Amino acid sequence: MSLPVVIEQSPNPEHPDPAAARGPSIAALVRQIGPPRAGALLLVLGTVLAIVWANAAHDSYEAFWDTHLTIGVGGDLSLDVTLHALVNDALMAIFFFTVGLEVRREFAIGELTSWSRAVVPMVAALCGLAVPSLLYLLLASGSGWEHAWGVVISTDTAFLVSGLALVGPRAGGRLRVFLLALAVVDDIGALSIIALVYTADFDPLPLLVAAVGLAGIWCTRYVPTGRGPIYATLAIVVWLAFLASGVHPTLAGVAVALLVPVYRPSRRDVEHALALARTFRQSPSSQYARAAANSLRESISVNERLPSAYAPYVAFVILPVFALANAGVEVSPAVLAAAATSPVTWGVVVGLVVGKLVGVLGSTTLLRVMRLGELGPGLTTGRLAGGAALCGVGFTLSLFIVDLAIDDPAVQNEARVGVLLASVLAFALATVTFRAAEPRVPDHEPGSVLERPVDLERDHVYGPPDAPLTLVEYGDFQCGFCLKTAGTIQEVVDELGGRLRYVWRHAPLVRFHPNAVAAAEASEAAALQGRFFEFERALFADQEHQQPADILRRAEELGLDLEQFEKDLTSPAVAARVRDDMLDAEAMDITAVPTLFVNGVRHTGPHDARSLIEALERTAPADAAAAEPSPRLA
Known part of the structure; x- marks a missing residue:
């Protein structure tokens, strides 16, 4: 589940915040610890309160959530639900709606648009669904509750993101992208299993009404104004139709989300x-x-606008309330004793903790050995192992499926004990794995060497491809220092000629240069027409004017195909290309630009032409002098 990015601003000492004098507000506290962590802490708090409440006053807990509500205006137009059903069927539909928005976005403009990029997390997610299920069936065989195997299939995305922020590696951006892509596929599989396996009393006729409502949602994109009320009304109709059909109504949220339009601006x-x-x-x-x-x-597409509106309510209200309504496990000696010998409890624990680790890490390792798919630099086996262990936290959907798959309250308690124990064990295992994977005394200082070697098919290379000397720059088209370094590098190129290949990679400082990412994407769109370095020079020539109209004007001045250029500007491949470089920069702790790598080693001295030439010559390979590079490329 994607969460909003918080950009911190430095306080102004001359104009202190009056709220600071009154003490930290809730909003300030959330900003300080970060939305993912704050949401996870509230989820844990809801769980703890549910357990305390259920054990201190079990009758009160059960009676409260069994309270009946009647919603409607008459006998035939009213809906009678319990508070528990309202949470699980209605509020969780909003949660699954946000999940569906992310699924749609990832397949349309995100990580899952490229097959080579998507194959590894997709296979890892599928194996992470299958292996836990098989382990559960093996351990729960003969218990009579084998059909509850769905409890162990899903990873809790909210805990995955917050757990990675708490115990993950220092520069874990690429691991986070990988795990989020995995979680999206995991969510698709889990939601499909809920629809196919845990749907009872199926009536197909109301689904015809749902189909008409979904068709209306798809057509609403063509309405010029006032689409919000139409979307809301049709979504309620679809939800009611799913409820009447017997299909779990939370899936209506996913169905609606998949039809909401998504596009790059x-x-x-x-x-x-x-x-x-x-x-x-x-x-x-x-x-x-x-x-x-x-x-x-x-x-901005509706798909990208809605998460910013709903995400705070989902993270800070819906999920904590869901935990409060579903995590009320009695932990009396009798319940714990029953859980200790229950095949359901141990099937859940082993399925989540061991199954997710083996399924995700085993499939990823196999694909890496077979050289199938694409894993970027920084995704070491140790980091993948830590991420795979963290996937064993299956809290939200696991508790959700317990209620669908098991109707015996005693067995439900045993399964919930298993879910809670597995979540704690998986988090502890991930913490230990990440600590073991990050050596206290690394072989070299992080970022001191180039993590990803030069790739002639991928990188923007100026000069002979087989030149013996290599200079790699991570830069930002809006950075004044990068502009000065561009002139210096030209002097180095003129001096060394065919002995040097120069490589540009993107590291836009988005906190300081708001147009830097757009400029980087524009240069990649120009690169698809073979004009990367010409567009680079045009961007550096006028750093103050990099608005959309300026970008299009430069493309026209360079004689690019404007229609194709505009199309490429909004393509997922171009955005992914820039994002990859940014993740490389994060992995190497690049926080300032320009950052130069001389023959694969980070340059820490002066950036004048003479110093760079001396560094290149000093660190040149032993056979550089004898090398005969091919003719220079323009």
Whole structure:
């Protein structure tokens, strides 16, 4: 589940925040510890409160969640539900809606658009579904509850993200992307199993109504204005139809989310929004304000707007309330004694802790040995093992499926004890694995050597491909220091000629240069037409003007195919190419640009031409002098 990124701002000592004098607010506390961790802590708090409540006053706990609510205006137009069902069927539909939005986004513009990039997390997720299920069936055989194997299939995405932030490696950006892609496929598998295996009393007729509602949701994208109320109304109709059909209504949230449009912002739409904003600044009025606000909003797809609106409620309200309603396990000596000898409990524990580790790590290792798929630098076996262990935290969906798969309260308690124990053990195992995988005394200082070797098919290389000397730069097109270094590097290229190959990689400092990522993506779009270095020089020539209109103007001046250029600007491949370089930079602790690597070693001295030439010559391979490079490339 994607969570919002928080950009910290330095406080102004001359104008202290009056709220700071009153003590830290809840919002400030959330910003300090981070939304993923705050959400996970609330989830844990809800679990603890549920256990304390269920053991201190079990009758009160059961009676409260069995409270009946009647929603409607008459006997035929009313819905009678318990509080427990309201949480599990209605509130969790919103949770699954946000999951569905992420699934749709990842397949449309995210990590799962490229087969080579998607195959490893996809296979790892499928094996992470199959192996735990088999282990559970093996241990629970003969208990009569073999059909509850779905309890061990899913990874809790919220805990996965927050756990990685708590105990993961220092620069774990690429591992986080890998695990999130895995979690998306894991969610698809788990939701499909809920629909196919744990649906009772199926009635197909209401699904015809749901189909009409879903078709209406798909067509709503063509409505010019006022789409929000239409989406909401049709979503409620679809949810009620799923409820009437016997299919678990939470799946309505996924079905609706998969039909919500998703796209990368069009440069022309962004430019139009900026023009309206300038018009409002010149002539402030409510009409121009609405037009500018609507244009800005419409430039971002509905799929990307909705998570920012729903994510806080899901993380800080829905999931903690779900834990409070479902984690009320009695931990009396009798329950613990029954759980200690229960094949269901141990099937859940072994399935989640061992099954996820073996399924995810084993399949990933096998694919790496077979050279299938793509794993970026920094995804070592130790880090993958830690991530695989963390996948054993199956809290939310595991508790959800317990209620669907098991109708005996005593066995439900045994399964919930297994889920809670497995989550604790998986988190502890991940912590130990990550600590063991990161040596206290590394072979070299992190980032002191180039993690990913130069790839002639992937990298932007200026000079002979087989030149004996290599200079790699991680830079930012809006950085003034990178502009100065560009002139220095040209001097080095002129001096060394065919003996040097120069490589550019992206490391945009998004906190300081808001247009840097857009400029990097534009250079990649130009590269697809064979004009990367020409576009690079054009960007450096006018760093102050890198708005969408400026980007398109430069492409036109260079004679690029504008229609194809604009299409490539919004392609997932271009965004992924820039993101890969940024993840490489994070893995090497690159926090300032330009950062140069001389023959694979990070350069720490002066950046003048003479110093760089001396460093290149000093660290040159032994056979560099005898090398005969091929003719220089322009």
